[in-house]
Amino acid sequence: MSDLADLSLQNSGSAKKPQDLRQFTTQELYNFLDSFDTILSDCDGVLWNCHTPIPGALATLKELQDKGKNVYFVSNNSTLSMKDFLKKLHTQGFPARKEQIIIPSLVVVWYLKSIDFKGEAYVVGTDPFKNVLRENGIKVAPPEPDSVKEDLAEVVKALQDVPSIKAIIHDFEPNYSWMKIMRSIVSLRRDDCLYIAAALDNKVAVGAEHPLLGTKVFTDIVSEFSGREPTLTGKPSKLLKQYVYKNCSIADPERCIFVGDTIQQDMGFAKLCGFKKLFVSSGVTSLEEVLKEEHLRPELYIPSIGGLLPLLKNLPPEDARAGRKPQ
Amino acid sequence: MSDLADLSLQNSGSAKKPQDLRQFTTQELYNFLDSFDTILSDCDGVLWNCHTPIPGALATLKELQDKGKNVYFVSNNSTLSMKDFLKKLHTQGFPARKEQIIIPSLVVVWYLKSIDFKGEAYVVGTDPFKNVLRENGIKVAPPEPDSVKEDLAEVVKALQDVPSIKAIIHDFEPNYSWMKIMRSIVSLRRDDCLYIAAALDNKVAVGAEHPLLGTKVFTDIVSEFSGREPTLTGKPSKLLKQYVYKNCSIADPERCIFVGDTIQQDMGFAKLCGFKKLFVSSGVTSLEEVLKEEHLRPELYIPSIGGLLPLLKNLPPEDARAGRKPQ
Numbered sequence: 001m002s003d004l005a006d007l008s009l010q011n012s013g014s015a016k017k018p019q020d021l022r023q024f025t026t027q028e029l030y031n032f033l034d035s036f037d038t039i040l041s042d043c044d045g046v047l048w049n050c051h052t053p054i055p056g057a058l059a060t061l062k063e064l065q066d067k068g069k070n071v072y073f074v075s076n077n078s079t080l081s082m083k084d085f086l087k088k089l090h091t092q093g094f095p096a097r098k099e100q101i102i103i104p105s106l107v108v109v110w111y112l113k114s115i116d117f118k119g120e121a122y123v124v125g126t127d128p129f130k131n132v133l134r135e136n137g138i139k140v141a142p143p144e145p146d147s148v149k150e151d152l153a154e155v156v157k158a159l160q161d162v163p164s165i166k167a168i169i170h171d172f173e174p175n176y177s178w179m180k181i182m183r184s185i186v187s188l189r190r191d192d193c194l195y196i197a198a199a200l201d202n203k204v205a206v207g208a209e210h211p212l213l214g215t216k217v218f219t220d221i222v223s224e225f226s227g228r229e230p231t232l233t234g235k236p237s238k239l240l241k242q243y244v245y246k247n248c249s250i251a252d253p254e255r256c257i258f259v260g261d262t263i264q265q266d267m268g269f270a271k272l273c274g275f276k277k278l279f280v281s282s283g284v285t286s287l288e289e290v291l292k293e294e295h296l297r298p299e300l301y302i303p304s305i306g307g308l309l310p311l312l313k314n315l316p317p318e319d320a321r322a323g324r325k326p327q
Numbered sequence: 328m329s330d331l332a333d334l335s336l337q338n339s340g341s342a343k344k345p346q347d348l349r350q351f352t353t354q355e356l357y358n359f360l361d362s363f364d365t366i367l368s369d370c371d372g373v374l375w376n377c378h379t380p381i382p383g384a385l386a387t388l389k390e391l392q393d394k395g396k397n398v399y400f401v402s403n404n405s406t407l408s409m410k411d412f413l414k415k416l417h418t419q420g421f422p423a424r425k426e427q428i429i430i431p432s433l434v435v436v437w438y439l440k441s442i443d444f445k446g447e448a449y450v451v452g453t454d455p456f457k458n459v460l461r462e463n464g465i466k467v468a469p470p471e472p473d474s475v476k477e478d479l480a481e482v483v484k485a486l487q488d489v490p491s492i493k494a495i496i497h498d499f500e501p502n503y504s505w506m507k508i509m510r511s512i513v514s515l516r517r518d519d520c521l522y523i524a525a526a527l528d529n530k531v532a533v534g535a536e537h538p539l540l541g542t543k544v545f546t547d548i549v550s551e552f553s554g555r556e557p558t559l560t561g562k563p564s565k566l567l568k569q570y571v572y573k574n575c576s577i578a579d580p581e582r583c584i585f586v587g588d589t590i591q592q593d594m595g596f597a598k599l600c601g602f603k604k605l606f607v608s609s610g611v612t613s614l615e616e617v618l619k620e621e622h623l624r625p626e627l628y629i630p631s632i633g634g635l636l637p638l639l640k641n642l643p644p645e646d647a648r649a650g651r652k653p654q
Contacts, residue, residue: 051480079477126477146473148501150406150453153378155501156533174475174482178503182540189537206483210516213509213552221544 017291018279018301021308029315032300036276038248038256039064042235043075045261045283046305048088050206054282056306058094063312071100072248074258076199076234076265078105078171081128099247104198105132107233107243108169111196112138119166122187124180124218125198129171141165144179159186170222170230171198172215181221188226195222197230201265205284236269244273259305261285267296280305344618345606345628348635356642359627363603365575365583366391369562370402372588372610373632375415377533381609383633385421390639398427399575401585403526403561403592405432405498408455426574431525432459434560434570435496438523439465446493449514451507451545452525456498468492471506486513497549497557498525499542508548515553522549524557528592532611563596571600586632588612594623607632 024032039061041047047057065071073089073096080088082098089096105125109132112121120141123130130140141162148158159182168184187193197219203211223229233239250256253274260266261283267290270277279298281287282305291297302308351359366388368374374384392398400416400423407415409425416423432452436459439448447468450457457467468489475485486509495511514520524546530538550556560566577583580601587593588610594617597604606625608614609632618624629635 050483079479128477150455150501152406152501152531152533152539155539156377159539174477174479174505176505178501178540178545185540186537204479206479210513212479212482212486213505213512213548217548218505221540225540 016297016299018277018298021278021300021302021311024311026315029311033067033312036069036255036257037252038070038072038250040072040074040244040248040256040258040275041305042258042260042262042266042283043073044077045205046259046280047073047092049283053092054304054306056309057282057304058089058092060305060309060312062094063309065094067312070248072102072244073100074102074235074240074244074269076104076201078103078129078132078198079126079173081131084128102240102244102247103132104171104234104240105129107237107240108196108198109133109136109138110243111231111233111239112167117167117194120162120164121167121169122162122165122183123169123171124173124176124184125169125171126173129173129198133169144177144183146175146177148179159183161186161190163190166192167194167196168222169196169198170215170219172201172204174212176215176218181218184222185225188222188228195226195228195230197232197234199234200230200232201234201262203284211284235265236272238272240269241273257300263290263293263296267293267298270298271296276300278302278305282306343624343626345604345625348605348627348629348638351638353642356638360394360639363396363582363584364579365397365399365577367399367401367571367575367583367585367602368632369585369587369589369593369610370400371404372532373586373607374400374419376610380419381631381633383636384609384631385416385419387632387636387639389421390636392421394639397575399429399571400427401429401562401567401571401596403431403528405430405456405459405525406453406500408458411455429567429571429574430459431498431561431567432456434564434567435523435525436460436463436465437570438558438560438566439494444494444521447489447491448494448496449489449492449510450496450498451500451503451511451542452496452498453500456500456525460496471504471510473502473504475506486510488513488517490517493519494521494523495549496523496525497542497546499528499531501539503542503545508545511549512552515549515555522553522555522557524559524561526561527557527559528561528589530611538611562592563599565599567596568600584627590617590620590623594620594625597625598623603627605629605632609633 048054061071085101086096120139122141133140148155165187168187188195200216200219201214202216204214205211256275257278258270258275259278261280262285267277277298278300279290281303368388375381388398412428413423447466449468460467475482492514495514515522527543528541529543531541532538583602584605585597585602586605588607589612594604604625605627606617608630
């Protein structure tokens with residue numbers, strides 16, 4: 001087992017095999033704990049799969065928080081309201097505060113406020129996503145009708161431009177429709193209309209079942225037909241990096257660990273931020289798959305973050321450690 | 328002006344410039360009329376743009392029918408019912424019979440009957456499309472709900488496989504939705520479920536306005552996520568060629584002319600069938616665009632099929648022609 005000092009190699013471009021936390025000696029585990037102040041964790045596939053909690057995952061993060069680590073949840077999933085998010089965490093034993101949760105809808109609000117956005121936003125997204133915008137003073141344009149008359153002339157009439165729409169915002173929604181895509185394309189023909197995308201996942205994992213279609217395929221259609229590219233707000237975007245740096249008071253990114261189960265979104269975002277990457281295979285990606293992406297290869301691995309809990313619980317008292325000051 | 332005998336060069340692979348019907352001498356026009364027995368015409372962009380008739384288009388086809396030519400309408404547009412199609416043609420002065428109209432929904436029925444299909448068909452398409460299937464004894468599965476609860480577990484529940492669905496059939500529909508795409512993907516995981524696509528146009532022309540999103544982008548998503556490829560029934564498919572050959576009693580394809588305004592669908596279908604290609608620029612494609620596709624280059628051109636009418640009307644009586652038998 002190499003020394004934990006190897007973690008500093010993360011930005012050197014070498015593609016070393018990730019260190020498996022389960023193989024760590026007591027000393028290495030203490031070094032690991034000493035190596036970070038902040039741990040940021042993805043949610044779907046790390047803490048739970050759909051409504052099924054991943055055993056020990058939140059208990060592990062609570063143990064780390066109790067040990068003085070700053071814990072944040074950084075999810076691309078804005079389909080839960082902030083209230084439901086907190087409830088889900090509380091029910092599973094993690095005493096989360098609102099400030100610990102970071103989802104794309106919050107980043108969208110933060111971005112729109114930063115540019116003093118005043119118009120109406122047309123949102124393809126779930127009600128919880130829209131509600132975060134509304135609660136923060138963003139005007140949300142009314143949605144398209146659920147069903148339009150099947151007559152091309154009527155459709156064209158229904159698709160007349162709505163000049164008050166000054167932003168098109170796309171997030172996952174299981175009621176994605178042709179009219180919503182067309183409304184987006186029509187609005188984006190105007191230069192004064194912003195184009196923002198939140199979760200751009202191609203697939204949405206729902207446990208052992210086949211994945212659901214994510215937002216990306218639809219946003220790709222809008223981009224192609226409008227000739228516009230969206231400003232990104234979810235993982236792995238630069239705006240989210242700025243948001244996280246500011247709201248999680250990141251002083252030294254090398255003293256942060258990001259835990260995730262996806263390659264592009266989680267490992268990609270961790271790399272963008274300069275965080276250490278801890279990969280878990282409890283979600284949508286296998287260890288083999290993530291290792292293929294050499295430039296996003298994680299430094300650390302454990303099958304499930306919950307597997308860390310017994311290792312932490314079994315550590316001898318810190319003051320028993322040789323060469324270490326009691327806290 | 329080269330002799331009309333040049334028309335026979337169509338299959339030689341040469342990419343000659345198309346002959347402009349407006350430049351024809353009287354003799355060339357007579358030779359042109361003598362060169363075909365059957366004229367098959369696209370509708371959108373050739374006869375009308377949305378609800379606006381293209382001047383003289385149907386009057387020209389009526390004149391040709393009155394001169395003894397077999398006239399057929401071959402459209403990828405199944406969003407009009409057969410009744411509405413006939414009404415549209417009759418109102419614009421063309422005394423069409425049902426048998427003269429060929430749309431993908433009819434080809435779907437013909438194909439399903441040919442394989443003795445007994446199951447339920449899940450149809451993404453307009454009511455007129457579905458009605459053609461129903462009227463011909465095909466069981467159409469109920470559609471997805473207009474709106475689904477925004478909860479992933481509920482969505483997964485709503486997407487349980489429906490084993491009675493034995494065919495997924497895609498055509499244009501302005502109420503395309505995420506649930507319809509997901510239902511298609513879920514059903515196509517079963518090998519006993521057929522996958523059929525009708526109009527696979529990427530864009531739907533609606534006159535001078537920007538085009539609407541066609542079916543192809545959505546069928547592409549289903550194909551990608553299911554790993555299946557659809558059996559095609561619209562232009563330019565082999566099944567449609569078989570249908571046209573049989574139902575239009577095509578004896579000699581070289582004595583057929585296909586009139587169209589699109590490259591892949593119309594010129595592509597005409598080439599597949601071995602018909603002469605008459606391109607019109609009254610629809611979605613310019614002459615410059617069609618000429619770029621050398622292998623689909625039309626032999627004949629006129630800006631609008633309606634432009635042929637005065638040329639036909641101004642022809643001297645046939646028996647006045649030198650070297651031609653009076654009819």
